[in-house]
Amino acid sequence: MNLRKIYKLGSPPYFFKLAILLEPWFLGCALLLISIGMYGGLFIAPPDYQMGDAYRIIYFHVPSAYLSMMAYVAMAMGSVVGLVWRSNVAFSFANSCAPVGASFTFLALITGMLWGKPMWGSAWVWDARLTSELILLFLYLAYILLYLSIPDRSKADRSASLFAIVGLVNIPIIHYSVVWWNTLHQASTLSRLAKPAIASEMLWPLMIMILGFSLFFFGIIMRRTAAEIMNREKKTRWIGSIFSEENDNV
Amino acid sequence: MIDVFRIIFLRDLKVSLRRWSDVFISLIFFILVCLIFPLTAGDDQILLLKIIGPVMLISALLATLLSMQSLFKPDVSNGSLEQLVISSNSLAYVVCIKIFCFWLVTVLPLLFVSGFIAASYYVDQQSILIVILTLLVSTPTFVNIAALAAALTVGVRHSGALMALIIIPLTLPAMIFGSKAIEYSILGFDPTAPLYFLIGMMIFTSTLGPFVTAAAIRISID
Numbered sequence: 001m002n003l004r005k006i007y008k009l010g011s012p013p014y015f016f017k018l019a020i021l022l023e024p025w026f027l028g029c030a031l032l033l034i035s036i037g038m039y040g041g042l043f044i045a046p047p048d049y050q051m052g053d054a055y056r057i058i059y060f061h062v063p064s065a066y067l068s069m070m071a072y073v074a075m076a077m078g079s080v081v082g083l084v085w086r087s088n089v090a091f092s093f094a095n096s097c098a099p100v101g102a103s104f105t106f107l108a109l110i111t112g113m114l115w116g117k118p119m120w121g122s123a124w125v126w127d128a129r130l131t132s133e134l135i136l137l138f139l140y141l142a143y144i145l146l147y148l149s150i151p152d153r154s155k156a157d158r159s160a161s162l163f164a165i166v167g168l169v170n171i172p173i174i175h176y177s178v179v180w181w182n183t184l185h186q187a188s189t190l191s192r193l194a195k196p197a198i199a200s201e202m203l204w205p206l207m208i209m210i211l212g213f214s215l216f217f218f219g220i221i222m223r224r225t226a227a228e229i230m231n232r233e234k235k236t237r238w239i240g241s242i243f244s245e246e247n248d249n250v
Numbered sequence: 251m252i253d254v255f256r257i258i259f260l261r262d263l264k265v266s267l268r269r270w271s272d273v274f275i276s277l278i279f280f281i282l283v284c285l286i287f288p289l290t291a292g293d294d295q296i297l298l299l300k301i302i303g304p305v306m307l308i309s310a311l312l313a314t315l316l317s318m319q320s321l322f323k324p325d326v327s328n329g330s331l332e333q334l335v336i337s338s339n340s341l342a343y344v345v346c347i348k349i350f351c352f353w354l355v356t357v358l359p360l361l362f363v364s365g366f367i368a369a370s371y372y373v374d375q376q377s378i379l380i381v382i383l384t385l386l387v388s389t390p391t392f393v394n395i396a397a398l399a400a401a402l403t404v405g406v407r408h409s410g411a412l413m414a415l416i417i418i419p420l421t422l423p424a425m426i427f428g429s430k431a432i433e434y435s436i437l438g439f440d441p442t443a444p445l446y447f448l449i450g451m452m453i454f455t456s457t458l459g460p461f462v463t464a465a466a467i468r469i470s471i472d
Contacts, residue, residue: 135419142415149406158469159402163416166398166462 010087013238016229019222026219033212040205048202057115059206063213065108068136071101071217075143076168079161088232089225091157094164095147096224100217102140109133139167153232254339255347262351269320273356276317280360283309284367295372302371302381303432307425310360310385311392315414317356318396321348322404322467335471341464349397349460357389373436380435380445387448388428394459395420401466424451 008014041059048055078094081087112130113123124130143160150156233239266273287305288298325331334344361382368381399416403409431444 135422138415138419142412142419145412145415146402149403149412152405155405155469159466162462162466162469163402166420169420 010085010089012089012229012233012236013242015089016226016233016239016242019226019229023219023222023226026215026222030212030216030219033208033215037205037209037212041202041209045202045205046199054115054118057111059209061108061111061115062206063210064104064111065133066210067213067217068101068105068108068133070214071097071104072136072139072164072168074221075101076164079164083158083161083165089229091161092225092228092232093221094161095157096221096228098140098144098147100220100224102137102144104217105133105137105140109137143167251343254343258334258344258347259351262348263355265324266351266355272317272320273359276313276356277359277363279316280309280313281363281367283312284364285370288371298371299373299436300433302368302373302436303384303429304425305371306364306368306381306385306432307388307428310357310364310389311417311421311425313360314357314389314392314396315410315417318352318393318400319410319413321352321397321400323400326404326471331467332471335468341467342460345397345401345463345467346456346460349393349456349463352397353390353393357393360389361385377432377435380441381432383445384428384431384441384448387445387452388424390452391424391448391455392417392421394455394463398459398463398466401463401470404467404470424448427451 009018037059041056045056047053075094075097078090078097082090082094109130112133116125117123143164146163147156147160150159230239284305287301291297291301322331325334335341337344364385365378365382368378373381396413396417398420399413400409402416403412406412427444427447431441431448434441434444
């Protein structure tokens with residue numbers, strides 16, 4: 001029974017309707033959580049004894065850095081499913097993750113620079129984690145450009161997906177680069193969840209922000225995937241029937 | 251198995267020797283890129299010793315990239331790759347042979363030259379061996395990753411820059427550790443740790459790489 005539900009996700013009309021249904025919920029919850037997290041982060045959390053108020057950019061930096069990687073994992077997972085089951089929905093999903101993930105990577109880099117300028121004295125240092133994040137951005141760009149430059153859509157889907165899976169090798173390197181070349185970047189704050197190295201008043205807004213950003217990501221992905229499915233299936237009957245129904249209601 | 255190896259290997263060898271100018275161009279390219287640096291940055295021994303590692307690896311990567319564009323494209327346009335895909339032999343094995351032949355014909359000459367180039371960068375004798383050894387264990391990684399990029403971009407008309415965009419992020423770990431190995435050896439440290447990493451990368455990419463490349467060829471061709 002459960003398996004059948006999972007198989008059903010592969011059907012474009014079903015996923016389309018589900019995505020349209022879920023998107024406002026995801027985005028609404030994301031808006032709520034991000035507002036709570038922002039309030040908590042900007043007003044409730046105490047200033048850091050070393051960095052003062054400047055550390056508060058962490059509430060944008062860490063969630064976007066986290067999502068830059070999670071988007072890649074989501075993209076690679078969509079790619080695996082797409083390659084194994086030849087599922088158009090999974091390809092649409094993977095495909096819509098790429099620009100969003102690239103934007104989060106860009107956001108993480110920009111906020112990191114803004115944070116690094118007053119803290120380290122320079123916006124950019126050749127630290128392992130920064131470099132890996134930059135490489136992640138290039139992986140996203142390579143994925144997008146590879147997809148765009150192959151004229152045949154089915155080939156483009158599969159080639160880019162293969163590349164996404166190969167690029168997944170890069171994610172552990174990003175993660176363990178902290179351990180390998182432990183340099184200027186402060187060690188990850190959240191890796192020791194059992195005994196966090198951060199005051200709890202600072203921590204809970206951060207967690208809420210991460211959750212809010214993730215929901216925002218999924219909301220956006222639902223919308224993009226629905227749009228992509230619509231674009232791919234524009235000649236089919238069901239998409240026409242959906243729109244004629246809406247027209248009837250109006 | 252052996253027969254397949256012999257036939258494909260000899261065929262690729264013959265083809266690449268008949269197009270010997272391509273091989274020659276990538277060798278000249280490698281030498282030229284290596285020689286630009288002393289000519290532009292000046293004849294400063296300390297500086298040259300500092301940049302020799304990255305220069306060697308970047309030049310080798312670019313030379314690989316340049317010549318790799320002709321690994322699959324001619325075979326696709328004359329239809330022989332399609333025959334290999336539909337033949338009963340494992341495509342990954344065939345790809346493996348092709349990559350090995352490519353490495354032997356195109357990359358191995360670079361290793362012979364790299365010793366002389368390293369000498370012109372004032373590298374001492376002990377470290378010259380390490381430079382060659384580093385290139386020996388890092389170029390298979392480059393070639394395997396470049397072959398994957400070439401297979402992914404077979405259907406793209408101007409694939410050069412796109413291939414670079416695909417290859418450079420993926421080969422970055424090998425580049426970093428390769429430069430580290432040469433740097434350690436020149437500074438008098440023990441370069442075995444980065445060399446082990448490079449060997450690990452080499453084994454990883456040359457065992458799994460052909461399978462992925464074969465899958466990419468299947469996608470691009472059908």
